[in-house]
Amino acid sequence: MGLRGQVRTRDGWAVQHAIVTMTDMTGTQVLRTGADEEGAVRDDSPLVPGPYTVVVTAVGYAPVASTALVTRTGRADLGTVTLARQGGVELPPPGVWSIDPAHSSVGAVAQHLGISSVRGRFTEFGGRIEILDTGGGPEQARVEAVISAATIDTGNGLRDKHLRSPDFLDVERFPEITYSGTGVTPAGPDRWKVHGRLALHGVVRDLDLDLSYLGTGPDPWGGVRAAFHATTELHRADFAMNYNQVVQAGIAAIGTTLRIELEIQAVRGEKLPEV
Incomplete structure (x- = not known):
């Protein structure tokens, strides 16, 4: 159960400092977590099945919002979330x-x-x-x-x-x-x-x-x-x-x-x- 996903740049590099916030349909925050050094999001907090809004943010990048569906198993899979540099530009990884x-x-x-x-x-x-x-x-x-x-x-x-x-x-x-x-x-x-x-x-x-x-x-x-x-x-x-x-x-x-x-x-x- 919980939330899984990957946060990457357009070139496929991990965004290590990304923050993932999850809210239910009433706007109440139910989860807030960060990506690890590989850009992976892994959080085992229990989630009630249903639709949620997920917002991924990182300093220097444009935020991305999407809808995630928590299944009966209590798990949601974001897949790969791609962040673009603020203003649509990027540089190579650090x-x-x-x-x-x-x-x-x-x-x-x-x-x-x-x-x-x-x-x-x-x-x-x-x-x-x-x-x-x-x-x-x-x-x-x-x-x-x-x-x-x-x-x-x-x-x-x-x-x-x-x-x-x-x-x-x-x-x-x-x-x-x-x-x-x-x-x-x-x-x-x-x-x-x-x-x-x-x-x-x-x-x-x-x-x-x-x-x-x-x-x-x-x-x-x-x-x-x-x-x-x-x-x-x-x-x-x-x-x-x-x-x-x-x-x-x-x-x-x-x-x-x-x-x-x-x-x-x-x-x-x-x-x-x-x-």
Whole structure:
């Protein structure tokens, strides 16, 4: 007898802090219990057969109400109750997530000669994402990333050499580009604004990322992965990269604005799998 059920997120993760309240048709509360660490609801309180209203709540999630029928055995089965983040957005489960460079990309796009774009990418980088407590709010997320500046690759050796020079990245003096994200706020369904600081070319400035969370799932190596897409724009002059060769008609060879595009896969845990 009693109440049974499971409380999960849309990705199937347990909501450990969920509270389940059960009332009869007069509105009188007959049961109040919590989900365990596996998101399971198990309460053996005696229940009178009949229909009841069940409300499942959790901090940071939209409440869900449903009708449960207690059978002659005195038992009601809720099945799986799915909770959605307040506002329709979610983050991965709490814990540390290590960025997997082999399945991620860090790219930049600049305008070239005012008529086309030059795309580049960094081939060496790493970092981690830490979700401290999804129950405490999405602002509890942290991001740390380090990029090797000398690994810039645009597919043109001469251009890459120039980009590594003091005219641009000056990789001898500033070998690393770092980003430290201090929190995130919702920006729409499955979209977030990451707030952080970028250290580039010896200059540190505030820089926000527009982030889309693409979901979580198992990988072939026994791990769990979360996927993200993020973009932002920065101005070279803000980071003391003022080189600007001008060609005919006053058109700059390389645009002053860079669009940053990130495709990130992160593996749950402190270590990456051996593949």
